[in-house]
Amino acid sequence: MNSTLAKGHWSPATGHPMVPQPAVITHVQPEAHGVMTYTLGFRDPAVGEAYRFHPGQFNMLYLPGIGEAAISISSDPAEPAALRHTVRIAGNVTQAISRMEAGGVIGVRGPYGNSWPVDRAVGNDLIIVAGGIGLAPLRPVIYHVLRHRADYGKVTILNGARLPADLLYPQEYDDWRSHDIEVVVTVDRADETWKGRVGVVPILFYALRPDPKRTTVFTCGPEIMMHFVVYEALARRVPKDRIYLSLERNMKCAVAFCGRCQYGPTFLCKDGPVLSYDRIEPFFTVEEF
Amino acid sequence: MEPRSLAEVLRSAQLFWGLEPQHLEKLAAIASEVTWTEGQVIFREGEADDRLYLVVEGLVALEMYIPNRGRATILTAGPHEVFGWSAAVPVVGKKTASARSLQRTRAIAIDAGALCAACEQDHHLGYYVYRTLADVIASRLTATRLQLLDVYAVGKGE
Numbered sequence: 001m002n003s004t005l006a007k008g009h010w011s012p013a014t015g016h017p018m019v020p021q022p023a024v025i026t027h028v029q030p031e032a033h034g035v036m037t038y039t040l041g042f043r044d045p046a047v048g049e050a051y052r053f054h055p056g057q058f059n060m061l062y063l064p065g066i067g068e069a070a071i072s073i074s075s076d077p078a079e080p081a082a083l084r085h086t087v088r089i090a091g092n093v094t095q096a097i098s099r100m101e102a103g104g105v106i107g108v109r110g111p112y113g114n115s116w117p118v119d120r121a122v123g124n125d126l127i128i129v130a131g132g133i134g135l136a137p138l139r140p141v142i143y144h145v146l147r148h149r150a151d152y153g154k155v156t157i158l159n160g161a162r163l164p165a166d167l168l169y170p171q172e173y174d175d176w177r178s179h180d181i182e183v184v185v186t187v188d189r190a191d192e193t194w195k196g197r198v199g200v201v202p203i204l205f206y207a208l209r210p211d212p213k214r215t216t217v218f219t220c221g222p223e224i225m226m227h228f229v230v231y232e233a234l235a236r237r238v239p240k241d242r243i244y245l246s247l248e249r250n251m252k253c254a255v256a257f258c259g260r261c262q263y264g265p266t267f268l269c270k271d272g273p274v275l276s277y278d279r280i281e282p283f284f285t286v287e288e289f
Numbered sequence: 290m291e292p293r294s295l296a297e298v299l300r301s302a303q304l305f306w307g308l309e310p311q312h313l314e315k316l317a318a319i320a321s322e323v324t325w326t327e328g329q330v331i332f333r334e335g336e337a338d339d340r341l342y343l344v345v346e347g348l349v350a351l352e353m354y355i356p357n358r359g360r361a362t363i364l365t366a367g368p369h370e371v372f373g374w375s376a377a378v379p380v381v382g383k384k385t386a387s388a389r390s391l392q393r394t395r396a397i398a399i400d401a402g403a404l405c406a407a408c409e410q411d412h413h414l415g416y417y418v419y420r421t422l423a424d425v426i427a428s429r430l431t432a433t434r435l436q437l438l439d440v441y442a443v444g445k446g447e
Binding site for chain 2: 131132161162166186188189190191192194195196197198199200202203206207221222224225228
């Protein structure tokens with residue numbers, strides 16, 4: 001590797017940017033059908049000591065002989081020793097991870113990518129909009145807000161899933177609410193036993209009256225969902241540069257070399273995955289982009 | 290609830306923000322407050338209920354009955370949301386879904402026949418009301434499309 005790898009995000013806490021560090025699975029928490037949260041601890045205590053991450057960053061998780069997958073960190077940035085990743089089975093790597101139990105070893109390199117601009121949002125009202133597994137990269141933001149609640153105005157979480165059983169982290173909602181955070185939950189489909197909301201996430205905006213001068217929107221979920229979240233936010237005059245999305249593309253190197261995650265003029269592994277809407281507007285609705 | 294209070298509640302809903310005071314008063318004059326207990330059926334699919342509703346507090350499920358499968362909730366309406374729009378669209382003429390309160394719910398009921406008449410008499414009001422209803426129906430269409438897309442389905446993985 002050449003010297004450019006020593007700069008900025010190319011110097012992950014795990015050491016050399018292309019060399020995974022072994023981490024032991026200390027706990028596996030089933031979250032929903034095909035979704036588990038893995039708590040990891042680095043085998044090398046020095047790596048664990050040095051490891052820090054910001055809300056929204058991701059790690060490359062590696063299984064020898066199978067491959068790597070970019071997985072968002074879903075835990076509290078203030079507790080980097082309890083490193084958690086919420087994984088949905090979507091391909092070979094995540095399928096293999098899903099078969100692992102506590103005591104298993106995974107290679108980890110990272111953290112990579114930029115982060116949700118929680119500092120820029122200080123003093124603002126926050127609308128956090130998540131769909132499905134999209135709540136995972138937003139949960140570190142929520143933990144940050146819980147720890148710094150006085151730094152933000154009104155905080156609203158709009159969270160959706162396909163079915164009630166697919167909702168992530170439902171056991172934490174009451175704690176979030178106890179910190180003066182409004183948590184609104186909806187599902188796409190439900191039977192008669194579900195007493196909550198039914199409908200897609202973007203329509204939850206209908207009941208909001210955000211002050212556009214002091215509102216920041218963070219959203220992550222299926223891209224088509226985020227299209228409509230952006231639409232609803234813009235309809236309420238939230239500025240484009242205060243609507244942030246976490247985008248997902250297949251990643252390979254995670255150090256801005258291979259170009260696999262190129263998105264217009266940006267590499268999502270380096271410039272993203274969190275981008276403001278004003279930066280991606282020209283490409284966001286382009287098919288196959 | 291007094292008509293003036295009804296007008297204030299209507300104005301607090303996002304849908305009626307832009308309505309002028311005299312028009313709000315016209316709507317309030319043909320509106321009344323209704324309350325349902327949890328689990329109460331408000332109207333049934335196919336009925337000719339002649340009111341549309343603005344939820345003030347609580348939650349209402351809009352349901353359709355599927356033979357051999359039972360009732361399915363297709364959407365819920367919470368505070369500041371309208372349901373029962375079909376009462377004000379004569380070509381539809383009957384409720385397109387059943388409505389049931391999921392919790393104690395308070396709403397403003399607007400007499401659809403009187404609303405149509407008021408809109409005929411005052412085209413400015415009519416334009417605003419039907420533009421608002423078009424927004425409601427368009428949002429339902431968009432929401433339904435997203436539900437049909439099944440956006441949470443797992444796609445191609447890593």
